[in-house]
Structures are given as structure tokens and as C-alpha cells.
Amino acid sequence: MERTLSIIKPDGVRQGVIGEVIRRFESAGIRIAAMKMLQLTQAEAEGFYAVHRERPFFESLTRFMSSGPIVVMVLEGDGVIARNREIMGATNPKDAAPGTIRKDFASSVEQNVVHGSDAPETARTEIAYFFSEMEIC
Numbered sequence: 001m002e003r004t005l006s007i008i009k010p011d012g013v014r015q016g017v018i019g020e021v022i023r024r025f026e027s028a029g030i031r032i033a034a035m036k037m038l039q040l041t042q043a044e045a046e047g048f049y050a051v052h053r054e055r056p057f058f059e060s061l062t063r064f065m066s067s068g069p070i071v072v073m074v075l076e077g078d079g080v081i082a083r084n085r086e087i088m089g090a091t092n093p094k095d096a097a098p099g100t101i102r103k104d105f106a107s108s109v110e111q112n113v114v115h116g117s118d119a120p121e122t123a124r125t126e127i128a129y130f131f132s133e134m135e136i137c
């Protein structure tokens with residue numbers, strides 16, 4: 001069964017949409033296989049987003065991602081990587097389709113409420129960044 005890493009970012013937790021985001025996943029028939037809340041240090045956020053380290057928004061993004069608690073989840077289901085990205089909507093909320101999480105709750109291209117892995121290989125590394133196999137049910 002396919003797995004992906006989902007993060008409710010600090011802006012999502014601050015807005016109080018943890019339950020709403022989880023409801024959208026469960027309503028779509030996606031199973032939550034692991035979940036926890038934590039706050040990243042900036043160094044830990046830099047490690048997670050290492051692929052973006054040359055991008056101009058890297059410092060701002062990692063500061064934002066370490067600015068408050070986040071909820072990290074492992075989602076499981078057929079085609080869940082693509083389905084999660086559909087439920088999230090486009091990175092920039094201005095481009096996101098109606099009814100997506102980012103259209104409904106994101107305030108900017110940076111503060112866009114959720115993260116989702118973009119491919120099977122990244123899903124594996126991103127899940128391993130936060131969870132041991134024992135923590136995934």
C-alpha cells in the first residue's frame with residue numbers, strides 16, 4: 001500500500017484547522033497510519049527541506065516551519081501521494097482549485113497550511129525523517 005508524509009504546518013495549527021484537514025483525508029478514504037505533534041528547530045527544518053537549500057525562500061521557509069508546532073502524519077492508501085496533493089491544491093493558493101485545503105485556508109505561497117510528499121522516493125525519506133517503522137500502524 002502506498003504511503004506519503006503529510007504535515008500540517010505552523011499556520012494550519014495556529015488557525016485551528018487540524019481537525020478539518022484530518023476530516024478531509026478521512027472523508028477521501030485515506031487511512032492515517034501514524035501521527036504526532038512536534039516543533040522543529042530551524043536546523044531540523046533545514047534538514048527536512050535540504051533539497052530547497054539553494055532557493056531564495058529557504059531561510060524564510062525554515063524560519064516559518066520552526067515557528068510553532070506542526071502535526072506530522074503518515075497517510076496510506078492506493079495512489080495516496082497524488083490524491084493527497086489533489087486534496088492540498090496548488091502550492092500557491094492563488095492557483096489552487098476550489099475546495100482544496102490551500103484554496104480554503106492558505107494565506108501565501110509560503111504559508112500554505114500543508115505539506116505532502118511529491119513522489120514515492122521522497123515519501124520514503126520524508127517518512128523516515130519523522131517516524132520509525134515501530135511508530136507506523
Ligand code: ATP
Pocket residue numbers: 057061090091109110111112114115116117118
Ligand atoms: P510541499 O513540498 O510543502 O508539499 P509543494 O511541493 O507544493 O509543497 P515546493 O515547491 O516543494 O512546493 O516548495 C516547498 C514549500 O516551500 C512550499 O510548500 C512553500 O511552503 C514554500 N515555497 C515554495 N515556493 C515558494 C516561494 N516562491 N516563496 C516562498 N515560499 C515558497
Ligand code: MG
Pocket residue numbers: 116118
Ligand atoms: Mg514539495
